[in-house]
Amino acid sequence: MSEVYQKLKKILSEKFVSNDLYMRHAYSRNVDPVLQGITEYVVRPKDAKEISEILKVANGENIPVIPRGAGCCEFGGSKPIGDGGIVLDMKRMENIINLDEENLLVTVEAGISWSKLNEYLSQFGLYTGCMGPGSGLTASVGGGISHHSVGGGGCAKYGACTNQLVSLEVVLPTGEIIETGSQANKFSKFPFNRFGNGPDLASLFCGDNGCFGVKTKVTLQVFPRPPYANYKTFLLPRKSVETSAKIFTEIRQKGVDVYDAIYIMDLLVSVGCQYGLFPLWDNLKRKRGVFFYVIEANSEVELEEKTKQLDNILLSNKAEELGPEIADGNFAKWHYCQQGHYLFAHNLWGVVPGFEPLDAECHTPINFYPGILKDLDQWDMEHSEDMKKILDITGLRPITGSGPIILVDGNNVELTCGFTSFASYVNGKNYDIIREINLKLWKSILERVTKHGVQWYMMGAMMSRLMVEIGAYPKEYYDFLKKIKKTLDPKFILSRGKFNF
Ligand SMILES: Cc1cc2nc3c(=O)[nH]c(=O)nc-3n(C[C@H](O)[C@H](O)[C@H](O)COP(=O)(O)OP(=O)(O)OC[C@H]3O[C@@H](n4cnc5c(N)ncnc54)[C@H](O)[C@@H]3O)c2cc1C
Structure with a gap:
């Protein structure tokens, strides 16, 4: 050894x-x-x-x-x-350390999954607001904070999970252990506030993609889950991308308090139905774009008022409401009531053996994404030769487009675009050929999307390096970032x- x-x-x-x-x-x-x-x-x-x-x-x-x-x-x-x-x-560090029901705070070890945490909180009528990412059945709170994750539900109202962050315990790259926020005062009895005692150092570790420190303990705000909720699903008119952006914009402009608002484009609905991803919509005659919302309220009157406001927006944009029950195709109800917010994403990843999502998941202002999706159609045509090579090997042509488009805080959406290809082990041969084409196409689509000025939040090795390689970071910004890294982590x-x- x-x-x-x-x-x-x-x-x-x-x-x-x-x-x-x-x-x-x-x-x-x-x-x-x-x-x-x-x-x-x-x-x-x-x-x-x-x-x-x-x-x-x-x-x-x-x-x-x-x-x-x-x-x-x-x-x-x-x-x-x-x-x-x-x-x-x-993942061994998955304990709930403390729930403070009076101050609405929970402290957990960073390896706990979002689903385990929210299942625990639900016994007390509480939740984390933003339910973490769509991968929350397994994805950890520490991973979410390292990515500014959104998507597992509630982010139209609460934004990214880092918005609810109060304090972190972090092991610095050289081994020292610090706590942020109110814990920077050693006389503080427990973490209760993120901002103050000097600059907001918790932010340094939010979205750092595991570069600045290891998060070991996380304190989050928690919220009482309101007793009333409504959830509706609508079919949009044909070619619905522009309409969906208009609906999102109207929701924000009219200040409607919505918990979730999500659009699924026509192509994903029809391909998803073909591959058994959306059994709820098998009976839909027209496989078109779908928009759904969830609202929460503290009284029936409030619920009714918010429902009216949202329905007005959708109906005036010629959306057609599906029935109230899950069996009627009400995806929103499944999403909110049956942990569909996690199941949806987990299903999406496993829908076809060998299916390989090569993602370009980013944030954009609402009014940018129709243009980006149009450009991706153009990108797809420009790369038809490589797409054909994959078709010839796998029997299936990769599909370019978008997964669910999710309203997040501000006037932004989480745009899960990219292309789905097929894994290099699909026929046990041609491993290197498919891998090489996938990688080339993936880098190309990421560069194309970056040039629309989007905001990457989950960067990993691929995106963080590509940003540097294509010169997307201004020099002064990159030098500053590197200086911080070198100070914290000299080796x-x-x-x-x-x-x-
Ligand atoms: C099915 C599926 C659905 C998804 N849906 C979404 C979505 O809706 N929204 C979204 O934002 N993302 C989504 N993702 C991407 C990803 O799951 C999330 O970003 C998630 O937050 C990552 O958590 P994780 O625990 O898996 O982190 P990992 O992938 O293990 O790590 C993520 C990053 O954080 C670092 N890291 C992890 N833990 C710590 C720690 N304790 N301290 C310091 N650094 C750490 C790692 O080094 C890495 O850079 C999805 C992925 C899949 C497969």
Whole structure:
């Protein structure tokens, strides 16, 4: 056994350190198709102290460390870049430390999943507001904070999960442990406020994609779940992209208090129905774009008023309401009442064996996305030769378009666009050919979307490096970012290689 292995074993006990080949490969993958290298060690720490010791060993030996929650990053963020290094699996740290019902705060270990946390909170009539990402059945709170995640429900009202952040416990890349916000005053009794005691240092670690520190403890605001809710699903007129953007804009301009508002484009509805993704809509005669909303209220009168406001907007845009029950195609009801907000995304990823979503998931102002989607049609045509090569091998042509488009805070949407290709193992042959084409096309679509001026929030290895490579960061900004990284992490131990650090 190597000296490093012996040192890690001393910190964690043998059971929670592995350099087994199978484990190393399993922890060198995310949901994207790019194998960037194989880690040398996998460790599963139980607390901040162990992580601190691991980071000290890594600094001493100059070995990179990659924090990993559930490994759901779509851009290769939680696996090594290049061979070697230590993957730090946070999933053992999944305890609820404290629920403060009086002050509406919950403190958890960073490896807990959004679904476990919200299931626990539901016993008290509470929830996290933004329910984390669509991957929340497994995705961790620490991963969500590292990405500014949105999408698992509630983000039209509450925005990204980082909006609800109160305080973090973070192990810095050199091993020191700090707490942010109100905890920067050592006389504070418990974390209760994010802002103050100097600059908002929690923000430094929000959306850092695991580069600036390892989050070990997270305190979030929690909210009482309102007792009344309504959920409706509408079929939009043909070619509904522009109409959907108009509806989102009207919702914001009229100041309607909506919990979720989501649009699913025509192409996804028809292809999704074909592959069994939307059994609720099997009987729909016209497979067109769908728009649904969820509203919450504290009284029947309030609920009725908000429903009227939203229905007016939808009906004046010629939307057709589907029936009230799930069996009538009311996706919104399934989404809100049956954890559809998580199930939907999990189903989407597994819909066809070998299906490979090459995502360009980003935030844009509402009025940008129709133009971006039009440009993606153009991009698809420009790349028809490569698409045909994949068709010839797999029997299926990749599809360019968008997944659900979700209203988030401000006048923004989360635009899950990109193309779905097929994995390189689809026929056990042609591995390298498909992988190479996929990668080339993926980089090309990401660059194209970046040039629309979008905001990336989950960057991983792929997007953080591409931003540097295509010169999207202004020099002064990038230099500043690198200076912060170097100050915190002089040997670039944590997530080495991201942002080309
Ligand atoms: C089916 C599916 C649906 C998805 N839906 C959405 C969606 O709706 N919205 C959305 O935003 N994303 C979505 N994603 C992407 C992804 O799941 C989320 O961004 C999620 O928040 C990642 O959490 P995770 O625990 O899997 O993190 P990981 O993928 O393990 O890690 C994410 C990043 O955070 C870092 N990291 C993880 N934990 C820590 C920690 N404790 N301290 C420091 N750094 C850490 C990692 O190094 C990595 O850079 C989806 C992915 C899938 C597969």
